[in-house]
Amino acid sequence: MDQIKWGIIGCGNVTEVKSGPAFSKVPNSSLVAVMRRDGALAKDYAERHGVAKWYDDADALINDPDVNAVYIATPPDAHESLAIRAMQAGKPVYIEKPMARNAAECDRINAESKRTGVPVFVAYYRRSLDYFLKVKELIDKKVIGDIRYIDICLQWQPYDEEVGPDAKPRWRVKPEISGGGHFHDLASHQFDLLEFIFGPIKHASGIARNQAGLYEADDIVVANFEFESGVLGKGSWCYTVDKDQREDQTQIIGSKGRITFSFFEKFDIHLETGEGIEVFHIPYPQHVQQPLIASIVAELRGEGKSPSSGDTGARASLIMDRITRKQ
Incomplete structure (x- = not known):
C-alpha cells in the first residue's frame, strides 16, 4: 500500500482524542470514513473531525473502495464478526483492546488472518509509548x-x-x-x-x-x-x-x-x-495511539514492523481467561 486510507467502525469516545485524529497526523495515512449505528452521531463526528464520508452501516464502510484499512472501535462483542468481514474484503484491521471477548474469538480472528493473508493489529498502544x-x-x-x-x-x-x-x-x-x-x-x-x-x-x-x-x-x-x-x-x-x-x-x-x-x-x-x-x-502524547498507528502504517507500507499483532493481542485474552477460570 502507498497511502493508508482508514475507515473507523464505532466512532465513540475512545476515537475522539486517543486515536481518531492520529490517523490523519501520521504521514501517508488519512481518515476517510467513519461509521456509527446512529447516523446522526456518525455525521456529527465526521463534520467535527473533517472526515469526508460517514455511514450507519458497517458493511457499507468495509466495502467502500476508498477505504483500504479498517479500525474497529466497537465494544468487543462485535470485534470477531467485523474483523472477519473486513479481512474477507481484503482490508487490514486494527482492533480496539481487548481483541475480543475471549481467547476463542481471538483465535478465530487470527485463523482468518492466516487464511486470507490479511494482517491484524490490536490497540495495545503502550508497546509504543x-x-x-x-x-x-x-x-x-x-x-x-x-x-x-x-x-x-x-x-x-x-x-x-x-x-x-x-x-x-x-x-x-x-x-x-x-x-x-x-x-x-x-x-x-x-x-x-x-x-x-x-x-x-x-x-x-x-x-x-x-x-x-x-x-x-x-x-x-x-x-x-x-x-x-x-x-x-x-x-x-x-x-x-x-x-x-x-x-x-x-x-x-x-x-x-x-x-x-x-x-x-x-x-x-x-x-x-x-x-x-x-x-x-x-x-503521554496528545493522541496516545499515534505512535502505534505510525508503526502499523509503516508495516502496511513495507517500511517497518508493528509491535502489536493479532498473535500478541490474543495472548492477553488467553491469560485473563485462565485467571478468571474461563479456560
Missing part, C-alpha cells in the same frame, strides 16, 4: 539486576452510573458484550505490556468474584502468574472502592533495586537502587 519503553529499557539494561517478581495493584472507583438505586451499568460490565468486567478492560493492557517486556507467561491462575453486587461481572480479581523466564508475578484488582482509595501501582523487584510505575495516566517512573532514587517524568 515512551513512558513504557523507558521501563523496558531499564529492565533490558539490568539497572535493577535480575528480575525476581512483579506486583500489580489496581484499585479503581466505580463509575457513577454503576452505583446507587438508579444504577445503569455501562457495557464494560456486561459480560455478554465485553467478555467480563473492568478487569478485562484494564488488565488486558497490563498483561500485554508485561509480555512485551518479559516474554510469555506460561502459567496464570486466580480468583474472580462479584462482591458488591452492582452488576453481573466480577468486580474483584486476585492472580498469580509465572513467566517462561522464571520471573513470578501477583496482582490484585478491585473496582468497588471509594475514590480516595484509588491506587494504580506496579512494582518490578530486582536483585539490585526496584522500579515503580503506573499503567494508567500517571507519568512518573521511580527507579530505586543502592545509589538512591531517580524519577523519570514522561507524559
